[in-house]
Amino acid sequence: MEYTDAPPSDQAEMMRCPECGSELTADAQRCEHCGWTRDNAETAEGKASDAFAVLLSILPGLGHIYKGYTMIGLLLLFVGTPMAVGLALLAATGTAGFAVLLLPLYWFAVMFHVYSIKDRVDSTKADLGEQY
Numbered sequence: 001m002e003y004t005d006a007p008p009s010d011q012a013e014m015m016r017c018p019e020c021g022s023e024l025t026a027d028a029q030r031c032e033h034c035g036w037t038r039d040n041a042e043t044a045e046g047k048a049s050d051a052f053a054v055l056l057s058i059l060p061g062l063g064h065i066y067k068g069y070t071m072i073g074l075l076l077l078f079v080g081t082p083m084a085v086g087l088a089l090l091a092a093t094g095t096a097g098f099a100v101l102l103l104p105l106y107w108f109a110v111m112f113h114v115y116s117i118k119d120r121v122d123s124t125k126a127d128l129g130e131q132y
């Protein structure tokens, strides 16, 4: 009865599996549900590169290239973004500027995507399977 400093359930020590979302202990090295293993993607370096990729996405596509998705990045940079801007401007002439509001959504979607995709830059294992 003296040991009152032990919390019954320590939520702070839990984390979610980045692959399947199961509850894991904060220091878990792997997930029993999906086989996810902790690697350098979980270090501060990995998180920093996520943030940097989002920053780079001010020019949509740069963040994807930075993360190793060169094709997607080039498509976004040279096809997706000009099309999005062009369509928004085109639509804006007919909708009194309303369509321009869609552009930030496009930017946000690109940034959100580059943040959520895996960093492919330093994973040599990715070469084993060419498609997901």
Ligand SMILES: [Zn+2]
Pocket: 017, 018, 019, 020, 021, 022, 031, 032, 033, 034, 035, 036
């Ligand atoms: Zn899992």
